[in-house]
Amino acid sequence: MKDLKELTRNELIEDLKKAGFPAYRGEQVFNWLYKNGISKTEEMKNIPKKMRSYLDNNYNLNNLKESKRSVAVDGTVKYLWQLNDGENIEGVYLPFPESGRHSACISTQVGCGLGCSFCATGIDGLKRNLTTGEIVEQVLEIQKDISGSNFAEPRLSNLVFMGMGEPLANFDNLMQAVEILNSNQGLNIGMRKMTISTAGLVPEIKKLAKVNDQIGLAISLHAPNDRLRNKIMPINKKYNINQLLKTVIDYIEKTGRRVTFEYVLMDSVNDSPELSVQLSELLRGINCHVNLIPANPVPELGIERPVQKVIDSFYDTLVNNGIQVSLRKEMGSQIEAACGQLKRKEK
Numbered sequence: 292m293k294d295l296k297e298l299t300r301n302e303l304i305e306d307l308k309k310a311g312f313p314a315y316r317g318e319q320v321f322n323w324l325y326k327n328g329i330s331k332t333e334e335m336k337n338i339p340k341k342m343r344s345y346l347d348n349n350y351n352l353n354n355l356k357e358s359k360r361s362v363a364v365d366g367t368v369k370y371l372w373q374l375n376d377g378e379n380i381e382g383v384y385l386p387f388p389e390s391g392r393h394s395a396c397i398s399t400q401v402g403c404g405l406g407c408s409f410c411a412t413g414i415d416g417l418k419r420n421l422t423t424g425e426i427v428e429q430v431l432e433i434q435k436d437i438s439g440s441n442f443a444e445p446r447l448s449n450l451v452f453m454g455m456g457e458p459l460a461n462f463d464n465l466m467q468a469v470e471i472l473n474s475n476q477g478l479n480i481g482m483r484k485m486t487i488s489t490a491g492l493v494p495e496i497k498k499l500a501k502v503n504d505q506i507g508l509a510i511s512l513h514a515p516n517d518r519l520r521n522k523i524m525p526i527n528k529k530y531n532i533n534q535l536l537k538t539v540i541d542y543i544e545k546t547g548r549r550v551t552f553e554y555v556l557m558d559s560v561n562d563s564p565e566l567s568v569q570l571s572e573l574l575r576g577i578n579c580h581v582n583l584i585p586a587n588p589v590p591e592l593g594i595e596r597p598v599q600k601v602i603d604s605f606y607d608t609l610v611n612n613g614i615q616v617s618l619r620k621e622m623g624s625q626i627e628a629a630c631g632q633l634k635r636k637e638k
């Protein structure tokens with residue numbers, strides 16, 4: 292069966308037209324899904340019975356079942372969903388009351404094949420790519436969960452594809468999902484409000500620059516030299532820092548967009564004063580922003596958050612060297628908000 296949520300608005304209208312339904316019916320169905328957050332045909336009030344049973348018989352309308360939901364005191368919500376084949380994925384809602392932003396962190400794969408040494412998701416390897424419908428539905432589920440009586444109020448303003456999996460390894464399904472989520476007839480999440488985070492798949496970054504110059508790009512760097520990065524991020528053996536930075540610089544030139552470098556600070560792994568100097572030198576002159584993220588502890592991997600003094604000194608070195616940097620506040624640590632943790636805990 293086709294998944295209704297893998298279709299753009301036009302595709303959905305065309306699909307239903309082929310089955311003999313007028314275009315406005317397709318528009319109504321799209322509205323139910325993305326303007327009202329309704330995925331059950333019996334709740335699609337203005338759709339005739341015959342069409343509702345056609346939809347039920349020919350399309351899959353639901354991909355996710357919530358199996359756990361944890362709320363942290365700062366308002367962060369972590370979701371564990373079961374997919375139709377029994378696999379599990381996670382998503383996170385992050386509220387930023389100071390700026391009024393409502394952000395969601397979305398998964399793109401079941402597991403991950405890149406095996407970063409600090410990541411709970413990578414432990415069991417890659418199971419499969421998520422479908423477009425499974426990616427889209429995570430956003431709809433979070434939107435529904437945070438909505439009051441009106442769907443999309445408050446509205447999710449930002450999306451980061453930074454949950455389980457390497458987003459660019461699931462390029463086509465992700466880009467189709469991005470188009471659906473961006474539709475101004477649907478959730479209308481701005482292209483510039485979405486960010487794809489990658490561990491550094493060089494060919495796919497080049498491809499992204501060609502097909503979408505609006506969406507944000509974040510690079511999970513986590514180490515400023517090949518020796519350390521090879522050790523903690525095996526993908527670096529395939530595409531080393533030199534190749535990665537060259538590609539990022541080309542990307543910035545081509546798109547005119549500033550790139551973010553994510554750097555998760557892990558105690559005694561990548562938090563020394565020498566590394567902060569190396570990082571500053573590596574990124575000097577690049578139109579970028581560094582996001583320093585104190586690690587959420589992952590006890591099974593021996594990952595700990597550095598003490599505050601070390602975090603502050605790493606941050607100060609970057610600032611003093613003219614690097615634009617922000618220190619991300621730690622969110623949701625008491626609910627295992629580091630990627631892959633909740634799923635492992637449930638196992």
Ligand code: SF4
Nearest residue numbers: 403406407410413456
């Ligand atoms: S950090 Fe990201 S790229 Fe690395 S194993 Fe985890 S999910 Fe995969």
